[in-house]
Amino acid sequence: MLAVVPPPVTVRVPSKINLHLSVGDVRDDGYHDLTTVFHALSLTDEVTVFSTPDAGIEVSGEGAKLVPTDDSNLAMRAVRALAEHVGKPDEANRVRVVIRKGIPVAGGMAGGSADAAAALLACSTLWNLDLHRDELAEVAATLGSDVPFALYGGTALGTGRGEQLVPVLSRHTFHWVLAFDQRGLSTPKVYGELDRLREVGDPPRIGSPEALLEALASGDPRRLALLLGNDLQAAAVSLRPGLRRTLRAGVTAGALAGVVSGSGPTCAFLCTDGDSALKVAAELAGAGVCRTVRVAHGPVPGARVCDE
Ligand SMILES: C[C@@](CO)(OP(=O)(O)O)[C@H](O)COP(=O)(O)OP(=O)(O)OC[C@H]1O[C@@H](n2ccc(N)nc2=O)[C@H](O)[C@@H]1O
Ligand SMILES: Nc1ncnc2c1ncn2[C@@H]1O[C@H](COP(=O)(O)OP(=O)(O)O)[C@@H](O)[C@H]1O
CATH class of the missing domain: 3.30.70.890 (GHMP kinase, C-terminal domain)
Structure with a gap:
């Protein structure tokens, strides 16, 4: 019997700016305690994941040449982290990740974090995991301080190293x-x-x-x-x-x-x-x-x- 290949999944993900970024002193773990107000913007990246034996990563668009296409790519690290989180580490070897960048690389707008968040949601959908966004956010926080915010978007108050989030009321565009x-x-x-x-x-x-x-x-x-x-x-x-x-x-x-x-x-x-x-x-x-x-x-x- 032929195995059914799931259709590819595309996720659009926002960039962020920090409306307020208050930085505390450096902690023992090398991070700084933050009080920040994240604000998600309509400048986006798109990440598509394919189920295929031809695993790997392709990047196009804004600053694509500056983005690593090996295992250090944050989107690829996210695919691996999610596969491990659900106890199926080998699934990550059968995923192709295609990133279309609109967010500038190393620009302070969390583009790599956005791609990681997008890859988490895309693979969760590709693999029919039906995970709650809060569970994805736990995996996200292991990948980088800014990754959880890219899952939730909106405007949010971030504390800790930026990964602890509370939504903020914002009435206006x-x-x-x-x-x-x-x-x-x-x-x-x-x-x-x-x-x-x-x-x-x-x-x-x-x-x-x-x-x-x-x-x-x-x-x-x-x-x-x-x-x-x-x-x-x-x-x-x-x-x-x-x-x-x-x-x-x-x-x-x-x-x-x-x-x-x-x-x-x-x-x-x-x-x-x-x-x-x-x-x-x-x-x-x-x-x-x-x-x-x-x-x-x-x-x-x-x-x-x-x-x-
Ligand atoms: C400065 C901010 C503001 O939102 O964004 P960007 O300008 O990078 O987009 C963030 O704090 C960046 O978050 P992110 O880019 O996810 O950082 P991580 O991968 O977690 O950490 C990279 C490095 O930044 C420093 N770092 C990061 C977060 C934090 N609260 N204190 C830190 O000192 C540490 O040196 C750490 O090793
Ligand atoms: N998918 C990705 N997109 C962009 N940068 C990535 C990605 N994966 C890893 N990186 C690396 O992360 C670094 C930080 O990039 P980025 O997240 O765009 O900026 P910032 O931390 O300033 O918000 C880049 O220099 C790049 O080498």
């Missing part, structure tokens, strides 16, 4: 312009640079997110703009001084405010509405301060299976 830099920045290097800056001085800390959470609930982008903050921004700017110019250029172009996304170097600019975002994007693209620009809105849902 916010409009953003994203400025991609020429090259990425390494997340551990940016955290290391913040530790160094804190050893030699006393860079300001952004404090607690209460006011920002109230601004989100109000839905007023002008209120939110005043409260965007990121403790890693000083470290990212220290490693990539040109980001100062990018941040200024976005505001000159008409954005309400700009912030470095996570560990950078992508800068996110909040705009009053969708039309303003298009104007800011056009002007910023002509300012010569970044490699490319995108418009996006948020919050959007987390990883979702696409109906084809």
Whole structure:
């Protein structure tokens, strides 16, 4: 009898920015305790998994050449972690993963984490596992601090190393312009640079997110703009001084405010509405301060299976 091959499964998954990223001191395990507000954006990756003896990984799109296609790829690590979690480690050897990237690589927008989250949901569907998102999130947290958020999306308060999540009320769709830099920045290097800056001085800390959470609930982008903050921004700017110019250029172009996304170097600019975002994007693209620009809105849902 012929075995039935399940049809491929495609999952679309959002990027994230951190509206608020407060970084505590370095812990004994090398991580930093965070208080962060994640916000999922409409700039997405797509991950398709195929059941096939021709296992492997293919990547196309934004920054594809920079993404590993061996077992270190976060999506492939996710496939293996899920197969082991359900006690069928060999299943991972029969999966082909195809990634179409829209999220910049090493851009502070959690693209690798997004692909891992997408691969978890896609394989859970391919293998008919019927797992609850919370169980997938437990596996996700073993892969990286940002991976659970990509499963849930929306806007969420993250604590611990970023993996403990509580949804946040956000009434409004916010409009953003994203400025991609020429090259990425390494997340551990940016955290290391913040530790160094804190050893030699006393860079300001952004404090607690209460006011920002109230601004989100109000839905007023002008209120939110005043409260965007990121403790890693000083470290990212220290490693990539040109980001100062990018941040200024976005505001000159008409954005309400700009912030470095996570560990950078992508800068996110909040705009009053969708039309303003298009104007800011056009002007910023002509300012010569970044490699490319995108418009996006948020919050959007987390990883979702696409109906084809
Ligand atoms: C900075 C943030 C903000 O959301 O995002 P990105 O800019 O990378 O997208 C995250 O904290 C990145 O999370 P993620 O990229 O999943 O990091 P992980 O793989 O868990 O850790 C990579 C490395 O970052 C540092 N790290 C990460 C998280 C954390 N709370 N403290 C840390 O010090 C550690 O050096 C760790 O070895
Ligand atoms: N599927 C993937 N997509 C992007 N990067 C990946 C992936 N798998 C592994 N990586 C590695 O993870 C690093 C961090 O990438 P990414 O998650 O895009 O950025 P960030 O941590 O800044 O949000 C990259 O330099 C790349 O080598």
